[in-house]
Each structure stands twice: as structure tokens, then as C-alpha cells.
Amino acid sequence: MLSRTADCLFWLGRYSERAGNVARGLAATFRMAMLARPLSADDEWRSLLIATGSEPGFLAKHSHVTPEAVIHWLALDMDNPSGIAACVEAARRNARTVRTALTVDMWEAINDTWIEFRRLDSAVTRGDRLPGFLDWVRSRALLFNGAATDTMLRDDAWRFVHLGTMLERADNTARLLDVRHAAFHPDAAGDAASYAQWQAVLRAVSALRAYQHVYHARLQPQLVAELLLLRQELPRSLLACYRNVETVLEAIADANGGTRGECHQLAGGLHARMRSGEIGGILNDGLHGFLTQTIDQNFELGQQIGRQYLDGQQA
Known part of the structure; x- marks a missing residue:
């Protein structure tokens, strides 16, 4: 292609x-x-x-x-x-x-x-x-x-469309959580304002019902963060997005001579980071720092995909 x-x-x-x-x-x-x-x-x-x-x-x-x-x-x-x-x-x-x-x-x-x-x-x-x-x-x-x-058809055309969709979706989920990171701090007050913020994040990714199905509990910041970061069942979680990104990049490489580059390493690292993550440790270490690093790495991943496969970055 x-x-x-x-x-x-x-x-x-x-x-x-x-x-x-x-x-x-x-x-x-x-x-x-x-x-x-x-x-x-x-x-x-x-x-x-x-x-x-x-x-x-x-x-x-x-x-x-x-x-x-x-x-x-x-x-x-x-x-x-x-x-x-x-x-x-x-x-x-x-x-x-x-x-x-x-x-x-x-x-x-x-x-x-x-x-x-x-x-x-x-x-x-x-x-x-x-x-x-x-x-x-x-x-x-x-x-x-x-x-x-x-x-x-599940060919390269599909793979590049799907790759763009998943990378954009991961960036959006990370940004939504990051802008409200204070509401997910372990010491944050569990008041009505915080509850509304947790609900707003879930609504923004159409995951309010998914949360209830997975946890059968009232909204809790740790569980909301876990759902959006580390639960592979949710299509908009970071784990699900980066799993798809890594899988698609591997398929593109296999279909085009097997050559791999920095983008494959970055995608694998992001997927592994989410797969091995533990929500308690992430929140204790600082959700904002975790998400800021993820957003930066997501941007770099897009840049490296552009260098490896694309004609040029658009916006």
C-alpha cells in the first residue's frame, strides 16, 4: 500500500x-x-x-x-x-x-x-x-x-483505519480522566460533586451501564479509574485500545515484509504497561503523572507510526 x-x-x-x-x-x-x-x-x-x-x-x-x-x-x-x-x-x-x-x-x-x-x-x-x-x-x-x-476486508486498508481509530480513542480516554484526576485521588472527598464527576467521565465514554454490569456497586473512584484504564472488556479502556494498536501494528508488519520499528516497541510497551498495571498503585503514585506520561507516549507513538508507514502527519 x-x-x-x-x-x-x-x-x-x-x-x-x-x-x-x-x-x-x-x-x-x-x-x-x-x-x-x-x-x-x-x-x-x-x-x-x-x-x-x-x-x-x-x-x-x-x-x-x-x-x-x-x-x-x-x-x-x-x-x-x-x-x-x-x-x-x-x-x-x-x-x-x-x-x-x-x-x-x-x-x-x-x-x-x-x-x-x-x-x-x-x-x-x-x-x-x-x-x-x-x-x-x-x-x-x-x-x-x-x-x-x-x-x-481485513487487509491493510482496514488495519490503518482501525489503527487511527484506536489511537485516537486511547488519547481521548486518557485526556478525559486526566482533566478530572483530582476527583480520583485516594484522599479526595466522596461528596456529591465528586460523584457527579465520576458519572460524567463514564457518560463521556458511554460506560455508565458497563460499570454497573461489571461491579454491581455504587460509583467508586478506584473502580471507575480501573474500568477506564485496565479492564479489557471495555472497548474504550486504555488496555483495550493499546491491545488493538499492538495487534494491528504487528499484522501490518507481517503483511509488509516483517520489518518493525520504534512504533512497534512503543505500542508493545504501552500495552504491557496497562496489562501489568494495578489500580491501587497507579492512584497512590499519582494518576495525573501516569496519564500525562501516557498522553505523551501516545503522541510519540503517532509520530513514529507516521515515520514508519505514512506520508506525513496531518493534525
């Missing part, structure tokens, strides 16, 4: 996943802000900017953090490369470039989303319309993932 084609497929997976993740984060923050006091509500929106990695760009354009400005920045502002609008545009651009490598269902999922998005007016993120818009974005990301899973 040409590196340019692999690059487009990889970023198609990342941008599609990123759009859905931003919608999830917006929905969880919108719910939290409605429950919070005015001052803490502002903190919720700032935390979302940090979690999406777009706070510097936002502050370069806006002097104050307000719900309206944050929602527009993350949903509709094309100046934000991590926003939903920019991700939909970039996903469609990459899909169009490698149209013949996609199935009909994948192309229609991406193209129809792009067409419908361009028809939306700016009022779609205001007031009572916001939850419906965010549900629509999430459903379109799920539709694309389902089309890829159900219709693609």
Missing part, C-alpha cells in the same frame, strides 16, 4: 473518532454545567477545552471562557482543527482521496454526514437543540465505525 493511501486511511479513522469524542465530551459537560453552581460551571467548560487539547487556540481567539463560545469553538468553528466541523471536513477529504479503498457503506456514512452537516444552521448548537445535535454526531461516528467493522 502506498504511504499516501495509508496516511489518508489512518487519519480518516482518527478524524471520525475525534468528532464523536468531542460530541461525547460536549454532552457530558453540558449536563455537568447544568448541575453546577455558576463559578464551577465555568470550570467545567474550561476543563473540556483542556481535555480536547484546544484551550490555547480558543484563548487566542476569545478573551473569556463562556459556554456559548466554547460550544461554538468545539462544534462549528472551522478555525479549531479539533472541532467537530473541522473533523467532519477532514474525514470526508481523506475519504474522498482514498475512495476506492473504502466500501460503499463507509463512503456513504462519511459523505452523507458531510452533506447533512453543511446544511445545518448556526442555531443548531443553541439551547434545547444542542443535545439533539450532539446525539446526531455521535450516531454518525458510530455508523461509520459499524460500516468499517462490518464491510471491510
Whole structure:
């Protein structure tokens, strides 16, 4: 496979996943802000900017953090490369470039989303319309993932799409937890505010029901962190994501002469770190440090994948 084609497929997976993740984060923050006091509500929106990695760009354009400005920045502002609008545009651009490598269902999922998005007016993120818009974005990301899973041959095209999706998903889970790491400290107060934060994290990754199924218990910070970090049953846990990343990279190497590079070592190290992790030790040593290191290594892994297989990093 040409590196340019692999690059487009990889970023198609990342941008599609990123759009859905931003919608999830917006929905969880919108719910939290409605429950919070005015001052803490502002903190919720700032935390979302940090979690999406777009706070510097936002502050370069806006002097104050307000719900309206944050929602527009993350949903509709094309100046934000991590926003939903920019991700939909970039996903469609990459899909169009490698149209013949996609199935009909994948192309229609991406193209129809792009067409419908361009028809939306700016009022779609205001007031009572916001939850419906965010549900629509999430459903379109799920539709694309389902089309890829159900219709693609398990060849290199599938592997690079899946690789991008899993790498983006791991980054999102780590960032969601990191921005609320104080609520998971062993000495944190188990008050209503903390409980709401644990619930918000689970809702952002659609894992509230999964938590109840696995643990049959009230929300506890140690168990919430364990589910999102170390439980392989959860598709969005770091362990599940890095297991898939390592497996896919090994399959790509085997299908292309067996040559391996730094990206394979990094992926194996991240997977091993999660597989051998123990949640008590992680929390005692500091969740923030653990997640910061993971986010940095995830970024480096993306860079090394680009050097090994892709034409060039996009964003």
C-alpha cells in the first residue's frame, strides 16, 4: 500500500473518532454545567477545552471562557482543527482521496454526514437543540465505525483505519480522566460533586451501564479509574485500545515484509504497561503523572507510526 493511501486511511479513522469524542465530551459537560453552581460551571467548560487539547487556540481567539463560545469553538468553528466541523471536513477529504479503498457503506456514512452537516444552521448548537445535535454526531461516528467493522476486508486498508481509530480513542480516554484526576485521588472527598464527576467521565465514554454490569456497586473512584484504564472488556479502556494498536501494528508488519520499528516497541510497551498495571498503585503514585506520561507516549507513538508507514502527519 502506498504511504499516501495509508496516511489518508489512518487519519480518516482518527478524524471520525475525534468528532464523536468531542460530541461525547460536549454532552457530558453540558449536563455537568447544568448541575453546577455558576463559578464551577465555568470550570467545567474550561476543563473540556483542556481535555480536547484546544484551550490555547480558543484563548487566542476569545478573551473569556463562556459556554456559548466554547460550544461554538468545539462544534462549528472551522478555525479549531479539533472541532467537530473541522473533523467532519477532514474525514470526508481523506475519504474522498482514498475512495476506492473504502466500501460503499463507509463512503456513504462519511459523505452523507458531510452533506447533512453543511446544511445545518448556526442555531443548531443553541439551547434545547444542542443535545439533539450532539446525539446526531455521535450516531454518525458510530455508523461509520459499524460500516468499517462490518464491510471491510481485513487487509491493510482496514488495519490503518482501525489503527487511527484506536489511537485516537486511547488519547481521548486518557485526556478525559486526566482533566478530572483530582476527583480520583485516594484522599479526595466522596461528596456529591465528586460523584457527579465520576458519572460524567463514564457518560463521556458511554460506560455508565458497563460499570454497573461489571461491579454491581455504587460509583467508586478506584473502580471507575480501573474500568477506564485496565479492564479489557471495555472497548474504550486504555488496555483495550493499546491491545488493538499492538495487534494491528504487528499484522501490518507481517503483511509488509516483517520489518518493525520504534512504533512497534512503543505500542508493545504501552500495552504491557496497562496489562501489568494495578489500580491501587497507579492512584497512590499519582494518576495525573501516569496519564500525562501516557498522553505523551501516545503522541510519540503517532509520530513514529507516521515515520514508519505514512506520508506525513496531518493534525
